[in-house]
Amino acid sequence: MQRLPLVTAVSLGLFAGAAATQAMADTSPLEQQLKDLQSFQVIAHRGASGHAPESTMVAYELAHEWDVDYLELDAQITADGELVVFHDDSIDRTSDGEGEINDYTLEELKALDTGTWFNEENPDSADTAFEGAQMLTLDELFDHFGHDARYYIETKSPQLNPGLEEALVEKLEEHDMIESGRVLVQSFEQDSLLKVQELNDDVPLIQLVWYYPSEEDNSRLVEWTGVTPGPAEITDEDFQEVADYAVGIGTNYLYDGREVIDADFIQRAQENGLPVHVYTINETEEMERLMEMGVNGLFTNYPDRLLELVE
Ligand code: G3P
Ligand code: CA
Numbered sequence: 033m034q035r036l037p038l039v040t041a042v043s044l045g046l047f048a049g050a051a052a053t054q055a056m057a058d059t060s061p062l063e064q065q066l067k068d069l070q071s072f073q074v075i076a077h078r079g080a081s082g083h084a085p086e087s088t089m090v091a092y093e094l095a096h097e098w099d100v101d102y103l104e105l106d107a108q109i110t111a112d113g114e115l116v117v118f119h120d121d122s123i124d125r126t127s128d129g130e131g132e133i134n135d136y137t138l139e140e141l142k143a144l145d146t147g148t149w150f151n152e153e154n155p156d157s158a159d160t161a162f163e164g165a166q167m168l169t170l171d172e173l174f175d176h177f178g179h180d181a182r183y184y185i186e187t188k189s190p191q192l193n194p195g196l197e198e199a200l201v202e203k204l205e206e207h208d209m210i211e212s213g214r215v216l217v218q219s220f221e222q223d224s225l226l227k228v229q230e231l232n233d234d235v236p237l238i239q240l241v242w243y244y245p246s247e248e249d250n251s252r253l254v255e256w257t258g259v260t261p262g263p264a265e266i267t268d269e270d271f272q273e274v275a276d277y278a279v280g281i282g283t284n285y286l287y288d289g290r291e292v293i294d295a296d297f298i299q300r301a302q303e304n305g306l307p308v309h310v311y312t313i314n315e316t317e318e319m320e321r322l323m324e325m326g327v328n329g330l331f332t333n334y335p336d337r338l339l340e341l342v343e
Pocket of ligand 2: 104106186
């Protein structure tokens with residue numbers, strides 16, 4: 033092996049260090065976020081929602097304490113135009129109210145208890161501290177964690193939430209979440225993603241897909257909104273069409289216990305420039321299997337279980 037004189041080795045070392053520092057300085061936070069998508073991402077689905085009421089501050093605090101890569105959330109709009117963090121179209125399941133979320137003002141939604149249901153449904157994880165948890169606004173979440181977290185935001189039910197994309201992009205700009213590399217916007221609706229892109233084409237987008245058996249032919253898988261053909265029929269051109277506007281793809285893994293994607297789907301998406309994130313994976317065995325298959329990240333209600341596998 034050829035050895036370098038000490039002085040040369042030291043100066044080369046200094047040069048390499050300086051070059052690396054310069055390269056890092058030349059990488060913008062948004063570019064860094066996109067680079068990070070090549071590594072495995074732990075995505076806390078509605079916060080650490082296996083341990084605390086979904087979409088509440090306590091669920092996000094827990095996930096943040098565990099140092100996840102992304103806090104996942106669903107954004108919706110209230111009757112008076114405020115952005116809230118909430119998954120279902122209806123408030124029945126996860127609050128003490130009834131009806132459609134978009135029919136209520138923020139003040140009315142704030143009066144609801146979005147924590148007690150969790151204690152009733154999950155006696156083993158119940159905590160009196162969850163009682164009376166209030167619905168969160170996106171502002172509150174951003175004010176609380178600021179740029180110390182990354183957010184994976186779904187435009188939920190865009191047809192039921194008119195004005196959602198405009199309000200969301202305005203909020204992201206107001207909190208400087210885009211250029212600072214703090215946010216991904218995800219949707220099942222391609223139109224919703226394209227609207228976000230039209231409003232601000234720096235926002236990195238994730239196309240969500242949901243594959244399930246066709247009603248006409250159970251052996252054939254189709255995609256919910258038709259944004260891609262089923263996994264058996266998808267071509268490089270189909271992946272490329274998604275890659276034209278999105279930086280990644282988020283997919284289900286199972287339908288009724290049946291695998292809908294495989295290692296080949298993952299590899300082909302990646303070869304077409306689309307990292308693959310899979311939702312919603314809560315069992316360690318499935319996490320391990322998908323990691324072996326080469327996924328780029330998992331949405332989970334139990335980020336603690338996933339972090340044990342990646343650390
Ligand atoms: O956003 C990924 C995953 O959360 C999509 O399903 O119904 O939990 O929003 P859902
Ligand atoms: Ca979601």
